[in-house]
Amino acid sequence: MSRKKVGVLISGRGSNMSALIEAAKAPDYPAEIVGVLSNRASAVGLQVAAAEGIATASLAQSKFLSRDMFEDTVTQVLESWEVDIVCLAGFMRILGEDFVNRWAGRMINIHPSLLPLYKGLDTHARAIADGATEHGCTVHYVTPGLDEGEAILQAKVPVLAGDTPETLSTRVLVEEHRIYPEALKILANRLP
Ligand code: GAR
Numbered sequence: 001m002s003r004k005k006v007g008v009l010i011s012g013r014g015s016n017m018s019a020l021i022e023a024a025k026a027p028d029y030p031a032e033i034v035g036v037l038s039n040r041a042s043a044v045g046l047q048v049a050a051a052e053g054i055a056t057a058s059l060a061q062s063k064f065l066s067r068d069m070f071e072d073t074v075t076q077v078l079e080s081w082e083v084d085i086v087c088l089a090g091f092m093r094i095l096g097e098d099f100v101n102r103w104a105g106r107m108i109n110i111h112p113s114l115l116p117l118y119k120g121l122d123t124h125a126r127a128i129a130d131g132a133t134e135h136g137c138t139v140h141y142v143t144p145g146l147d148e149g150e151a152i153l154q155a156k157v158p159v160l161a162g163d164t165p166e167t168l169s170t171r172v173l174v175e176e177h178r179i180y181p182e183a184l185k186i187l188a189n190r191l192p
Helices: 015-023 043-050 068-081 095-101 123-129 165-190
Strands: 004-010 033-040 055-058 085-088 105-113 134-141 151-158
Touching: 004 015, 004 043, 004 068, 004 165, 015 033, 015 043, 015 165, 033 043, 033 068, 033 165, 043 055, 068 095, 085 165, 105 165, 123 134, 123 165, 134 165, 151 165
Parallel strands: 004 033, 004 085, 033 055, 085 105
Antiparallel strands: 105 134, 134 151
């Protein structure tokens, strides 16, 4: 079995990245994490990945003259790792159309809501404010429209009386860590 090579883009703690790294340790998992790139040098996830012996890179968009130049460099790094698949895991930057099209069908994201509900930020607070009775997470293909690509997997959790954004996000995160590795497996098996 040839395992698909995966590059993970993060901005922070990288708990979803860690879930992917752990899943990929199984010998029959169809993908391996070959590199982790952050747009923030301080991202804790970079240290976690390095401790696992995974290649890391950090690129600050502010150091580039334009978003296109930043994203071209991200692509160069991913290509240097020979990645087949890109996983966005808490990567808090909106990506431009050229970058998204470059990785079309091979780039996925995890989002903390039951898309198409609650695209964008502060999803848990907005679900609570609306009186939603259920919330959750979605792994979807990345397309030029924000949080709009076709879903691969979703998981639901109940919204409980007295939930705060923190308690709800903790409950959702457990499901994120479960479905992201499952969705990556589905994508890796779908690709030729
Ligand atoms: C996760 O909850 C992820 O779903 C969310 O950021 C968090 C990152 O946590 N992503 C988005 O909101 C994307 N729009 P992590 O760094 O521990 O994986």
